Amino acid sequence: MDGDRTLVSEMAMPETSVVIRAYNEEKHLPALFDGLAAQTYQDFETVVVDSGSFDMTREIARERADRLARIDQHHFTFGHSLNVGVQHGTGRFIAIVSAHTLPVDADWLAHLVKPLKDERMAMVYGRQMGRSDSKFSEFLDFERTFGPERKVLTSPDFFANNANSAVRRDLWEKHPFDEALPGLEDIEWAKYWMERGYQVVYEPAAGIYHIHAESWAQVRRRYYREGQAARWIGVHRRRDLPGDAWRETRYFWGDLARACRQQQFKQKAPEIARFRFEKLIGTVKGVWDGSFMDNPLKRQRVFFEKRYRALVIHGPGRASVEELELPPLKPGDVLIKVAYVGVCGTDLEVFEGRLEPYRTDKAGYPLTPGHEFSGRVVEVGANVKGICEGDRVTAECVQSCGTCAACRRQNWTACEQRQELGVLGLNGAYAEYVIVPWRSVHHIPEDVPLQRASVCELVAVALKGLKRLELNWKPDDFKRCVVVGAGSLGHLCAQILALRGHCVAVYDRDPARLSYFDGMAVQTRQALDDLTEFDALIDATGDPDVLDKMLHNSGPGSVLLLLGLSYARHEFNFGALANHDKTIIGSGGASASEFEEAVRLLPQLNLDAFIQKFFRLEEFEQAWSLFRQRRYLKIQMAIDDLLDRVHVLREDQGQSGLSVTVSSLRKEAFYDRCQS
Secondary structure, three states: OOHHHHHHHHHOOOOEEEEEEEOOOOOOHHHHHHHHHOOOOOOEEEEEEEOOOOOOHHHHHHHHOOEEEEOOHHHOOHHHHHHHHHHHOOOOEEEEEEOOEEEOOOOHHHHHHHHHHOOOEEEEEEEEEOOOOOOHHHHHHHHHHOOOOOEEEOOOOOOOOOOEEEEEHHHHHHOOOOOOOOOOHHHHHHHHHHOOOOEEEEEEEEEEEEOOOOOHHHHHHHHHHHHHHHHHOOOOOHHHHHHHHHHHHHHHHHHHHHHHHOOOHHHHHHHHHHHHHHHHHHHHHHHHOOOOOOOHHHHHHHHOOOEEEEEEEEEOOEEEEEEEEOOOOOOOEEEEEEEEEEOOHHHHHHHHOOOHHHHOOOOOOOEOOOOEEEEEEEEEOOOOOOOOOOOEEEEOOEEOOOOOHHHHOOOHHHOOOOEEEOOEEEOOOOEOEEEEEHHHEEEOOOOOOHHHHOOHHHHHHHHHHHHHHOOOOOOOOOOEEEEEOOOHHHHHHHHHHHHOOOEEEEEOOOHHHHHOOOOOOOEEEOOOOOHHHOOEEEEOOOOHHHHHHHHHHOOOOOEEEEOOOOOOOOOOOOHHHHHOOOEEEEOOOOOHHHHHHHHHHHHHOOOHHHOOEEEOHHHHHHHHHHHHOOOOOOEEEEOOOHHHHHHHHHHHHOOOOHHHHHHHHOOOOHHHHHHO
16 A cells, blocks of 8 residues: 555544455456555545455455455355445445446546535445447447436436445445345445435546456346346336337447447447347346245356366367366365466377377376466365465375375375376366365475476476485485486486486487586586496486387496386397396386475576476467477466566565555556556
8 A cells, every 4th residue: 555545544544445346356456456546535445355256366455455355155145245345344435346447537536435425415326438348339338327417316216336336334334235136236225215315426527447358148147137136126127128128129229320430330240239139138037037046056156157268188189278167166175276387298198199098098088288387276175274375386296096005005106096187087287277186285485486386296206206216325325327318307307416416417419408407517418328337327208219228238237217108119128137237217206295395496496497488378289389399498388477477576676565566567557558
């Protein structure tokens, strides 16, 4: 909060409480707070009422609002959420604004609350305007409903709108908002006090931009709710429906005429027709229904839509980004908003159907890939312990049952019921959200950006393999080690071995990959020879010819660690293995202990080469194509880089508080953005 706000709060209770209802409003909420900070009238506090958001809404509210109140989705109605917000406020005036709105100018709040100082006034509602990104017909509806002339309403001219309104607390205490209504709680409240001699004023000088980014299903549901509520409170009857149809028909032709004048007929005509249809159908069905839905599941679907974007593989060579419905969170699960996910060869093997479980029909589609990821927790199940909303986390790929004989021996990868995130049976992190069991979640240190934290799974896999390699080594027994293959996994193995003081060399035919070791205590070679000088050999290629050469050309008593997962059918002569006391060790996946060690190790590793190239989710085909070219050590999908950019700004600029950093990310002038 700025200095004026701080001074006011220190001197006295604020005159006005600004109540903001929010559900998944991370896109719009920071800009609304920017608009509030720019107001000339500053004698106010802010209260955000969250109705079960699963994005960053609550984190933004904790940073920027004076108070955050939460209600369960199952208890949500518009009236209930407002009553909770008013209860958490202290002002004698209550300003109400939707989270997806923006003040038109710096005097919005002053104009909104000023009329309430007249004792005859119960409620004020302000002007609402659309923007260029609004649906064309809704933009015109705003013009028709909220004109430029000020009006003082009296009975029976009942109207109000809580997307932009203000009421007196003393009157609210005598008659709170109706919590049973599915909508129009604002009109019911205005009607109640107007019938008792009070006035409601429409103040066009108190203007906001109202941003509705709704699907067509959401448009129909909105008008369905309002139609039901209008019938409940007696301002609309079934006999009024023919008038509704006539009005929408007139608006339809009027909208088309406006589109013609603006030379947008071809672009806007389909949208105009769809909007008028959905609005009319929703209104008719709502008014026609005799009572509000008693089924709580149906009621919740009317109010909420939990949808998210994800990449879905439907079969070999068939994948697309789609909107999915988020399933209910189980008591032991955690919902994570994904920041970054690394592209892995396994993702492409699943996509192409080459991975063994898919070739043998042991695994099936559809599946969302992605197992190397980082993000923030946005919701936790009832039985979750030690994990809170807002925590920066990653999660294990391998999900074992924990009870079978293999799991009791801690041989997690041998579990017959094993599932793997984004690989086998569990949807992964090529998505805005991913659900994982809470026991597989690991916290990321605050000094590690989420970009780098997405490498944690790879580090854990490397650590597990090296742990098996070093099983019979003495603590101070430093070895001569060679890593064959300077891809992402081989690169990390070489770095970790060097950190532990071993003598390390890396073989790779690609000089660009070897160049990533410049400045490190690692030797690099392009020719696969002189293998006899090494005690330990790590293969990170999965190439059977490379393995054959390592078997025959390594020295007596050497140990071979196989980390590559793509070995094809090949004939090997194991005589050299037995005759020269050589050992082969295989390793795959990682368990909780390796993840914990990986998290601790992240700050010590040089991960610059892993954060050079990023793609958006919709660009997955480009990302996969570039991955096949092997031009980068790691390619990442930036699902929601705002989660990390906030953290980076805090570190780099020495700023504290999301209110500062989110504003920094939106560099355009506030009111210029409102006009766009």
